[in-house]
Amino acid sequence: MNLSISKIGPAEHLSGKWSGWSRPNSNPQKQTLWQDLNIKFSPGAQGTLSLSGEGFSLWAGDRISFIMTGTVDLSSKRIVLTKTHTGKFTSVVKYEGEVDLIAMTIQGTYSRGKFELKHTYHISRSLSMSPKSTVEPTRKIRPASTSTSSSIVSLNGMWSGYSTKKKERTDWKECDISFEVSRTNTAFVRGTGVSVWKGKCIPFRIEGLFDGSLP
Numbered sequence: 001m002n003l004s005i006s007k008i009g010p011a012e013h014l015s016g017k018w019s020g021w022s023r024p025n026s027n028p029q030k031q032t033l034w035q036d037l038n039i040k041f042s043p044g045a046q047g048t049l050s051l052s053g054e055g056f057s058l059w060a061g062d063r064i065s066f067i068m069t070g071t072v073d074l075s076s077k078r079i080v081l082t083k084t085h086t087g088k089f090t091s092v093v094k095y096e097g098e099v100d101l102i103a104m105t106i107q108g109t110y111s112r113g114k115f116e117l118k119h120t121y122h123i124s125r126s127l128s129m130s131p132k133s134t135v136e137p138t139r140k141i142r143p144a145s146t147s148t149s150s151s152i153v154s155l156n157g158m159w160s161g162y163s164t165k166k167k168e169r170t171d172w173k174e175c176d177i178s179f180e181v182s183r184t185n186t187a188f189v190r191g192t193g194v195s196v197w198k199g200k201c202i203p204f205r206i207e208g209l210f211d212g213s214l215p
Contacts, residue, residue: 010074010101011041011049018055019188019207020117022095022110033058033209034117039068047074057085064088072099079106105182118180118188120207152187152210155179159193171196179210186211 017038023031037055044050049072057064070081081095095115097108104119159175175193182188187210195202 009043010072011043013101014041014049014051014072014099014104014119015039017120018053018106018117019120019209020106020115021186021209022113022115024113026112028113030060034115035063037068037117041072044071048072049074051081057083062088077101079108081106103182107182116182116186118182120188120190152179152181155210159191168197173201175206177206 017036018034019037020034021031022034023029035056035058037053039051039053041049041051051068051070051072053068055066055068057066064085064087066083066085066087068081068083070079072079077099079095079097079099081097083093083095085091093110095108095110097106097115099106106115106117108115156178157176159172159177161172161175163170163172173194173196175191177189177191177193179187179189189206189208189210191206193204193206195204
C-alpha cells in the first residue's frame with residue numbers, strides 16, 4: 001500500500017527497495033535485471049532530492065554489485081542516475097528519466113536503450129531460484145477485474161507448484177501472487193507463500209519481473 005506523500009514527504013515516500021530492468025534497443029532480449037536495489041532519498045537543494053543506493057545487476061548469468069547516486073527535480077519529476085558497477089565489471093552508466101510518485105515507478109533511457117524501476121515497498125526478502133532448479137506451477141485464478149482489459153491481470157491469484165534441485169523437492173503452497181502492469185506492458189510481480197521442504201513450512205516473499213509474453 002502506498003503511503004500518503006503529504007504525510008511523510010517525498011524522500012521517505014520513495015526510499016526503500018526497488019527492482020527493474022534495462023535493455024538495449026539493438027537487442028531487447030539481452031536485458032539486465034536490477035535486483036535487491038535499496039535506495040535512500042534525502043532532501044537536497046530547494047525542490048530537489050538526492051539519492052544513494054546499492055544493488056545487483058543480473059546479466060548473462062553474472063550477478064554484479066553496483067552503487068548508485070542521483071538527483072530528482074520534484075517540479076519536473078526528472079531523475080538522473082549514475083550506476084557504477086563494483087564487482088566483476090567496473091562500468092559506469094548514466095540514466096535519465098521520470099519519477100511517477102503515484103505509481104512509484106521510474107522510467108527512462110540511457111545511451112543504449114531503456115530502463116524501468118518499480119518500488120517494491122521495503123520487501124526484505126526475495127526468493128531466487130538456481131538456474132538448475134525447475135518450477136512447474138499450477139494455479140487457481142481469481143476472476144479478472146472488469147475494469148481492465150489486460151490479460152496479464154488475470155494471472156493474479158493463488159498459485160501452487162514445486163521446484164527441484166539435486167532430486168530434493170520443495171513444494172510451493174499458498175502462493176498469493178499479483179502482477180502489476182506497467183505502461184510498457186511488462187509486469188512487476190510480488191507475493192507471499194510457504195515453502196514446504198523436508199517437513200518444514202517456511203514463509204517467503206517473492207518479487208520479480210514478467211516480460212508480458214502470453215501464449
